[in-house]
Amino acid sequence: MAGPIRPTISDVARAAGVSRTTVSHALNGIGKVDPRTRERVVQAAAELGYRPSLRAQRLRSGQSRTIGLVSSMPVAVAGGPSKLGFFMEVAAAAAETALLHGFALVLVPPLDSDPPLDSLDIDGAIVIEPDQDDPTTKRLQSRGVPIVSIGPQRGTDLPHVDLRAPQVGRLLLDHLREQGADRIALLMGSGHRSWYVDLAEVYAEFSREHGMPPLVVEADESGGEETGQAACEELLAQHPEVDAICASVDAFAIGAVRAAESLGLDIPTDLRVATRYDGVRARTSTPTLTAVDLHLAQAAASAVELLLANLKGTEVPQVVTNPPPRLVPRASTLTG
Template sequence: MAGPVRPTISDVARAAGVSRTTVSHALNGVGKVDPRTRERVVKAATELGYRPSLRAQRLRSGQSRTLAVVSSMPVAVAGGPSKLGFFMEVAAAAAETALMHGFALVVVPPLDTDPPLDTLDIDGAIVIEPDQDDPTTQRLRSRGVPIVTMGPQQGMDLPYVDLRAPEVGRLLLDHLREQGARRIALLLGSGHRSWYVDLAEVYARFAEEHGMAPLVVEADESGGEDTGRAACAELLAQHPDVDAICAAVDAFAVGAVRAVAERGLRVPEDVRVATRYDGVRARTTTPTLTAVDLHLGEAAASAVELLLANLKGTEVPQVVTNPAPSLVPRASTTGS
């Protein structure tokens, strides 16, 4: 037995007493349609149960109405074993905002191999904290795909959401000193992401301001917690007077906690540990990690809004500043 016949645009046109073109313009919000006519068309479409064909809309507009969110960071730091973290928090908030605007979101997860970006049918992309020579943004730009980044890309003039890295760094360093730390080491990731560059500059000024000899070490991003642990183990062996570690990446902070324990020291009594991102790792590590609320949900929503504005050709500022970060003190620095 055949199912119910799906109403067509011609049925709506007859019911509203207008042309097919007028129906199309009225329902898609294009062209000049008298408000009363638009209301009549919408009413007829609703009564008939008419739903525009998404495939037809795509063919007319040339848009897929799909955005992508891409991580340029290795899986070991972007998500880790749980697959939850900075990347997925951004993706979830971005997906919600995109859907409210009638766009779907493709999540391109962190991969150990290059993601198949050339096969994605997308209108635009959000790239999370790209490195200076990030191949992801280069490949997307070569395809002419509009891009917005979370955090600026060093050496590139792309629209971005400002996560206020210098303020985040100062929050962490000031807190460590307020908790009694006097020999604070900085643990950065390999590469030239804007977050690392900004944090290093803030740390240098902080060290000079307090008469503290700077002590900066790097860990390979691809190793995540393990390389963070190794870097901190070497750091503590060479500089036993270190009493605090400011880790640029939460995975490194977890590794630092392991290295402190392996040396027979305690967190925070002997060595305080603080990190940037207040995510799953910060909340579940023992002891829990002092971190910063970056307001990632708002940042992700802003990235989507900026990308959509650029797709529409709307004149808007190309840098969106996120709300001020706030410190989340926990046991790794306060002991409670």
């Protein structure tokens, strides 16, 4: 048995007494259509139950009405075994904002191999915290894909949402100092992400202010918790005076906790551990980790809106500053 016949654009045109072109312009908000005519067309379409074909609209406009969300960070840092964390928190808010604007969001999750970017039919992309020489960003740019990043890309003028990295670093270091730490080590990723560079600069300034010899250790991002643990075990063996670790990513903070356990150190009495991202790892670690609320949902929404404004050719500021970060103190540092 055949289903109900769907009304067509011709049916709407006859009911409204206008041409098919006028119907198309009126319903898509393009061209110059008298407001009274537009209202008549909209009313006729509603009464007939007409819905424009999204596929036809895309063919006419040349747009896919789809944007990509790309993580340039390795899976061991961006999500870990659970596939949750930084990337998925950004994705949830970005998808909601995109949908409200009539766009779909395609996730390009962190992969151990190069993602198949050339097969993606997207109008633009949001890249999460690209490295200075991020190959993913370069490939998208070579295709002419408009990009907005969450966190700046060092050495470029890429449109971005500013996560206030220097302020985040200062919150963590000042807190560790307030909790009694006087020999703080910095555990960094080996890349050249803007967050790493900014944190290193803040740490150097902090060390000078307090007469504390700087102690910076790098770990390979791709190894996640395991390389973080190995780096911390070596650090603590060589520098037993270290009483706090500021970890640039939460995966390394978990590694620091495991290193302390393997060496018989109590957290936070012997070693305080703090990290940047207040995510699943920080909240479920034992002990729970002091971290920072980066307002990632707001950052994701702002990135989508900035990208869509650029796709439309709307003149807007190309740097959006996120709300001030908020420290979330937890058991890993609270000694009082």
